[in-house]
Amino acid sequence: xxxxxxxxxxxxxxxxxxxxxxxxxxxxxxxxxxxxxxxxxxxxxxxxxxxxxxxxxxxxxxxxxxxxxxxxxxxxxxxxxxxxxxxxxxxxxxxxxxxxxxxxxxxxxxxxxxxxxxxxxxxxxxxxxxxxxxxxxxxxxxxxxxxxxxxxxxxxxxxxxxxxxxxxxxxxxxxxxxxxxxxxxxxxxxxxxxxxxxxxxxxxxxxxxxxxxxxxxxxxxxxxxxxxxxxxxxxxxxxxxxxxxxxxxxxxxxxxxxxxxxxxxxxxxxxxxxxxxxxxxxxxxxxxxxxxxxxxxxxxxxxxxxxxxxxxxxxxxxxxxxxxxxxxxxxxxxxxxxxxx
Numbered sequence: 001x002x003x004x005x006x007x008x009x010x011x012x013x014x015x016x017x018x019x020x021x022x023x024x025x026x027x028x029x030x031x032x033x034x035x036x037x038x039x040x041x042x043x044x045x046x047x048x049x050x051x052x053x054x055x056x057x058x059x060x061x062x063x064x065x066x067x068x069x070x071x072x073x074x075x076x077x078x079x080x081x082x083x084x085x086x087x088x089x090x091x092x093x094x095x096x097x098x099x100x101x102x103x104x105x106x107x108x109x110x111x112x113x114x115x116x117x118x119x120x121x122x123x124x125x126x127x128x129x130x131x132x133x134x135x136x137x138x139x140x141x142x143x144x145x146x147x148x149x150x151x152x153x154x155x156x157x158x159x160x161x162x163x164x165x166x167x168x169x170x171x172x173x174x175x176x177x178x179x180x181x182x183x184x185x186x187x188x189x190x191x192x193x194x195x196x197x198x199x200x201x202x203x204x205x206x207x208x209x210x211x212x213x214x215x216x217x218x219x220x221x222x223x224x225x226x227x228x229x230x231x232x233x234x235x236x237x238x239x240x241x242x243x244x245x246x247x248x249x250x251x252x253x254x255x256x257x258x259x260x261x262x263x264x265x266x267x268x269x270x271x272x273x274x275x276x277x278x279x280x281x282x283x284x285x286x287x288x289x290x291x292x293x294x295x296x297x298x299x300x301x302x303x304x305x306x307x308x309x310x311x312x313x314x315x316x317x318x319x320x321x322x323x324x325x326x327x328x329x330x331x332x333x334x335x336x337x338x339x340x341x
Contacts, residue, residue, distance in 0.1 A: 039194040042224040044186045047115040053130060053174045055181070058161040063179030065157070065330050066172055071150055073140045080176070083108045086327045089267035090183060105241045107275035110268040112325060113261055115181040118230035122257045122273040125247045129180060133173040153333035185264050188322035201319040208316025211309055216287065217301070218313075227262035227320070236291020236298040239274050255297070266321045280317050284310050 049055045066072055070079040084090045092108035106122050114120075114129060126132025155165035162171050190209075192200035213219045223229045232244040234256045244253035257273040271277040277286060286292065288310065290302035305313070 042190075042194045044113075044116070044184075044191070044225045047181055047184060049178075049181060050128070050130075053177060055178060056161065058157075059175050059178040060182055061179075061330075062154075062157045062161045063175035063177065064327075065332055066176055067179055068329050069150075069332050072137070072172070081329075084111050086325060089264050090325065091268045093269060105239070106273055107270060109260065110264065111180055111183055112185055112264045112268075113183070113226055115184060116226040117228065117261070119232075119258055123242075123244050123246050124232055124258050129177040130170075130173045133176050134169050137169060137172065151333040157333075183325060185322040185325060188263070188320050190316075190319040191322065193319070202315060204312050205315040205319045208312035208314070208319075211305075211313050212316055216303055216305065216309070216313060218287070220299075221259040222262055228259045230258065232256035232258055233299050234297050235287075236293045236295075236300050237272050237274065237276060237286075238292045239276070241274065243273070262317065263320050264322065264325070266318050267324075280314055281310065284313050284317075 053059075067080045070077055070082070072079065083092045085092060090111035109122065117129075120126030120129060120132035121135075126135060150167055154167055158167055158171060159165040161175060164171075189200045189205075193206075211218075212222075221229055221231065221233055232253060234243075234254075237255075239255065241257075242254050244256040244258075245251065247253070260271075260273075265271075266280065269278060269280075271280070271283050277283045284305070287300060288303045288305040290300045291298050
């Protein structure tokens with residue numbers, strides 16, 4: 001009897017091992033790390049243009065020229081592209097500079113995927129892209145009286161784009177906004193992964209995504225599909241900048257800043273609204289310790305991420321970088337005045 005029981009136990013053990021072998025996925029198969037329905041929410045939709053400023057090629061081309069033309073600013077020395085440089089993610093790698101090269105309180109934000117944002121500027125004073133551009137031009141001392149100083153060759157371009165040769169702040173803003181909405185990156189390894197290519201990112205990056213949406217709580221503010229909720233948060237950064245308070249006057253909004261998109265983030269250092277963090281690992285470590293300043297207003301919690309957690313988060317953030325968005329500088333209309341430089 002004892003021999004029979006021993007034989008039966010051995011037989012059952014062998015059968016269980018065989019069944020386990022048959023049911024186990026092969027090395028070439030991979031179980032999804034998150035469901036397809038969850039990943040679908042991170043797919044970028046087509047860019048939507050406002051009814052008052054629909055996409056037109058002529059308007060885009062005009063906006064591109066204006067973006068690169070230094071004569072648009074009050075002192076005629078720096079174009080929009082001088083701070084939002086295409087070769088460095090449409091931002092400024094030297095951080096807090098203004099047009100006189102003086103240090104400012106705020107870092108130049110990247111313009112990649114601006115089409116998907118709902119609020120603009122770090123403090124949120126811009127509600128629409130067009131109004132934000134007009135606001136910025138006013139801050140750069142672009143006055144209506146200055147606009148006719150642009151080459152009259154532009155009048156033909158405005159006529160072609162808008163049906164009127166008049167060069168107005170409103171049409172300048174419409175043209176530049178039309179151009180900016182074409183600066184879209186949607187071909188990153190992460191984009192390919194959420195579209196169904198399971199080999200597009202590494203296992204480490206996939207684990208980083210689970211940390212991003214789970215333990216690390218990054219998704220609380222960096223929501224899909226553009227990795228920004230376009231809201232304003234206090235994250236314990238060392239800064240005296242009043243932030244969103246300047247817009248609302250509400251004391252609760254002091255030191256709160258708009259959530260930056262993380263797309264193409266590896267190409268847009270430095271980080272935070274004041275450029276205080278030079279690398280993505282600096283940012284990860286900052287969030288892991290719950291910020292640099294603790295208090296009731298700080299929305300962060302101490303995460304105490306392990307070194308492996310931090311590496312996996314970094315691998316995930318690196319997967320958000322797609323193709324280079326550099327662009328050829330367009331030919332600009334010449335000045336109309338004789339012997340002008």
